[in-house]
Amino acid sequence: MKPRWTSLLLLCALVAIGASWLLPFALPSDYFVSLAARLLALTVLVGSFNLLMSYLGLSSFGHSALFGVGAYALGLTLLSFDVDIGVGLLASLAAGAAVGAAVGPILLRSTGIYFLLLSLAIGQMLWGMADSWRAVTGGSDGMIIYAAARFAGIELDDPTTIFRLVAIVAVAAVLVLHVVVHSPFGLALRGVRDSDLRMAALGFDVFRLRLFAFVISGALAGLAGGLFATVNHFASPDMMSVRLSVELVLAVILGGRGSFWGPLVAAIVLFGAQEAISIYSTIWPLFLGLIFIVSVYVLRFQLLSSLWPKTRQRFTTQVANERASS
Amino acid sequence: MMTPAIQVFNSLTWAMVLFLLSAGLTIVYGQMRIVNLAQGSFYLVGAYVAISLAQLSGSFFMALVVGATVIAVFGIAIERLAIRPLYVAPLYQVLMTYGIMLVLGELAKLVWGTLPQTLAIPELLQGRFDLVGITVTRYRVAVIALGLLIAGILWFLHERTELGAMLRAIVDDRQMASAIGVNVDQVATLSFGFGAFLAALGGIAASPIIAVYPGADLEILLLGFAVVIIGGAGSLKGAFIASLLVGFVDVFGKGWAPELSRFTIFGLMTIVLAIRPYGLFGRK
Amino acid sequence: MSADADDAATAALAARDIVHAFDGLAVLNGISIELKRGERVTLIGPNGAGKTTLFNVICGQIQPLQGQIVLDGNDVSRLPVHRRARLGIGRGFQITNLFPDLTVWQTAAIAMVRLRNEDYRCYRPIALDSQAREEIVATLRDWDFADAHGRSVRELSYGEQRRLDICLALMMKPTVLLLDEPTAGLSTREGNEIISLLKNLPRQLTCLIVTHDLQFGFGVADRIVGMHQGRIVTEGTPQEVQANDLLRAMYF
Numbered sequence: 001m002k003p004r005w006t007s008l009l010l011l012c013a014l015v016a017i018g019a020s021w022l023l024p025f026a027l028p029s030d031y032f033v034s035l036a037a038r039l040l041a042l043t044v045l046v047g048s049f050n051l052l053m054s055y056l057g058l059s060s061f062g063h064s065a066l067f068g069v070g071a072y073a074l075g076l077t078l079l080s081f082d083v084d085i086g087v088g089l090l091a092s093l094a095a096g097a098a099v100g101a102a103v104g105p106i107l108l109r110s111t112g113i114y115f116l117l118l119s120l121a122i123g124q125m126l127w128g129m130a131d132s133w134r135a136v137t138g139g140s141d142g143m144i145i146y147a148a149a150r151f152a153g154i155e156l157d158d159p160t161t162i163f164r165l166v167a168i169v170a171v172a173a174v175l176v177l178h179v180v181v182h183s184p185f186g187l188a189l190r191g192v193r194d195s196d197l198r199m200a201a202l203g204f205d206v207f208r209l210r211l212f213a214f215v216i217s218g219a220l221a222g223l224a225g226g227l228f229a230t231v232n233h234f235a236s237p238d239m240m241s242v243r244l245s246v247e248l249v250l251a252v253i254l255g256g257r258g259s260f261w262g263p264l265v266a267a268i269v270l271f272g273a274q275e276a277i278s279i280y281s282t283i284w285p286l287f288l289g290l291i292f293i294v295s296v297y298v299l300r301f302q303l304l305s306s307l308w309p310k311t312r313q314r315f316t317t318q319v320a321n322e323r324a325s326s
Numbered sequence: 327m328m329t330p331a332i333q334v335f336n337s338l339t340w341a342m343v344l345f346l347l348s349a350g351l352t353i354v355y356g357q358m359r360i361v362n363l364a365q366g367s368f369y370l371v372g373a374y375v376a377i378s379l380a381q382l383s384g385s386f387f388m389a390l391v392v393g394a395t396v397i398a399v400f401g402i403a404i405e406r407l408a409i410r411p412l413y414v415a416p417l418y419q420v421l422m423t424y425g426i427m428l429v430l431g432e433l434a435k436l437v438w439g440t441l442p443q444t445l446a447i448p449e450l451l452q453g454r455f456d457l458v459g460i461t462v463t464r465y466r467v468a469v470i471a472l473g474l475l476i477a478g479i480l481w482f483l484h485e486r487t488e489l490g491a492m493l494r495a496i497v498d499d500r501q502m503a504s505a506i507g508v509n510v511d512q513v514a515t516l517s518f519g520f521g522a523f524l525a526a527l528g529g530i531a532a533s534p535i536i537a538v539y540p541g542a543d544l545e546i547l548l549l550g551f552a553v554v555i556i557g558g559a560g561s562l563k564g565a566f567i568a569s570l571l572v573g574f575v576d577v578f579g580k581g582w583a584p585e586l587s588r589f590t591i592f593g594l595m596t597i598v599l600a601i602r603p604y605g606l607f608g609r610k
Numbered sequence: 611m612s613a614d615a616d617d618a619a620t621a622a623l624a625a626r627d628i629v630h631a632f633d634g635l636a637v638l639n640g641i642s643i644e645l646k647r648g649e650r651v652t653l654i655g656p657n658g659a660g661k662t663t664l665f666n667v668i669c670g671q672i673q674p675l676q677g678q679i680v681l682d683g684n685d686v687s688r689l690p691v692h693r694r695a696r697l698g699i700g701r702g703f704q705i706t707n708l709f710p711d712l713t714v715w716q717t718a719a720i721a722m723v724r725l726r727n728e729d730y731r732c733y734r735p736i737a738l739d740s741q742a743r744e745e746i747v748a749t750l751r752d753w754d755f756a757d758a759h760g761r762s763v764r765e766l767s768y769g770e771q772r773r774l775d776i777c778l779a780l781m782m783k784p785t786v787l788l789l790d791e792p793t794a795g796l797s798t799r800e801g802n803e804i805i806s807l808l809k810n811l812p813r814q815l816t817c818l819i820v821t822h823d824l825q826f827g828f829g830v831a832d833r834i835v836g837m838h839q840g841r842i843v844t845e846g847t848p849q850e851v852q853a854n855d856l857l858r859a860m861y862f
Contacts, residue, residue, distance in 0.1 A: 117551040128588035184723040185732040191720045194709035203695035286432035292425025
């Protein structure tokens, strides 16, 4: 079975890359090609977030910060050194992982409302850094990455070439996510999601498992940021906004919490819609808000439970246990 | 002249504004176990509404009272229509309030524009005087007084009345409270409306000092969250003390190193959570 | 002293002078309990006696205000839950703490992951490892879950969940097993299933079982310990305890 499974996966990956190779020919203009590339980057971002939300049960409201960190990392690398964009993307990956590793130990010790608020606060703190640290990040004006980019000798000077590079990396990232999710580690994560108490009683180091996942998620989010910056030649604090963080949550919910592919599809739809509406008006937030409100109404019969009932249940269980014996 | 004494005074003022906003946040969380992301919007829209009312009527106090009341009613309506009917997990209710925040933010931009606006200080509260050796503005003293008054009222209601006992029972054990006859739904609605009232009050009180502009809802909300985390979710006492802490750290932080102001708040949060994972007075 | 005498002398599990309180309410009042290797001890007592709290202290979920937990001669009082689990403490929970969104097969697979120390292996799913697969299938068959592989834990009956819970704990090959009310809320048939499961436990496995089911408790135990208000009030073999007046007062 092993050969069949891995080759099936690789086949799908090759098909995906082949399709994306052909895609630019089907699109009417360069604008759409860049849009497609941006959407792929955002899809990787949602995928990285989905690892946390669907497989760990952690709804962070500050994930977009890692996206921005990756973008700035790419920019700083390309502006400081004359290197291949591959190095820049590695820097994005490493930066995302590093921030995840730094933030994780603090954030992962809280649960429920504290987790939500703290994740939001940390995200905002990083946003604040990007917004005011003019010397390094260009402040609220953002960072223009005017360095000429190349990959393995190929000049990345037109949207189609950039799109193809982004597509390869994005497919690889999704592949990695898929492998991780279906591995023993992924199973352990789901166990932690469902009952971290039980997992600890079985001998799993819950905190370390969560941290490991958080770092992987951060790395991929950073990579997504690097890809996005590659397309736009630009990094800005807007990439780290609260709104984007919460949009990630929405993408997972719309796509189906607990599903692998659903949120990825939802990402394309949601961010595609955002782009489409933003062309005509600046009140996308209004539409987004309405989507939130309507989605909650419509999806209120969600089958999968969310973080808080479990956390509440666990604490109720603990309290009940404590009270039962007191 | 930003002497430390004046900064202390400004911190107190700011702390009281934060308290008004955070008290509402923490009460709603304690009662309903949801984080109301629209609380910042109530602050924002309350200020805008009061500014319009003041322009129409010429009276600050009328704008203050009517403005806050209008927002309170609005809050009740939102709770009834959008929050209560949904027996969904708290996460989704939070997202609902986020949607409301986005919608209100955009509508406010459409109605009131994007330029920062302030409310005019009424003659009664204009001017300065000397207090313990420093020159303070009458208005800021009034804001501090308002904050302390509300804190006092809340303390009294919470600790010494039957209503307070009901609120405390619900925080302890919602199901049990319901079982012994407390109308938890009604209390929830009133709490939400009251929270909106307080937020609006805070926004209106702050608007002569700090201009109102699109994005202020998120800014104040984040500070409110810092207060709730540090003070402990659901604890009014915690909200009061944490408001003072955050108020001081924010004002002094901005004074020393404006770029690092968010860091200082975050640093404070991290330190508190390291010692008390549920905030100073939080539990569970 | 011969090695055997040493062996017999070292308690498999010892809790010494445990003191704990919640919100000022004393729950455990300097309680001490020792289990020899292979001993089956039933812990009985009215609600509020502190039995589950004692369990939580032994497992490491709660840090007591005072006291020590010693496992096979090693002081584990400062160790976190998962460390103690790896040293051999296994636990069945009173309020079922399984994985609602996973299947029976996946539940057993998780235990397998831990047994093989593959917590961080993020490539190659378990399903591809034929040896692991066979072990999981065999284990599930032994526990009578042969046709329930694909069923999600959420769908299982309460009795099936309890059975899975205990089996999960057993799968980790613990040296000390703590069971909290294993037969509570079960029908007679389901309860008998659990009882026969427990009767077939390896002899060297030390067990501490909390139960209100006196018939079950007396049937399976080498020693009965009665708790009340955080203290041990009676102790002895089933026969001795049955004759004890205090116990009768507690229950009859």
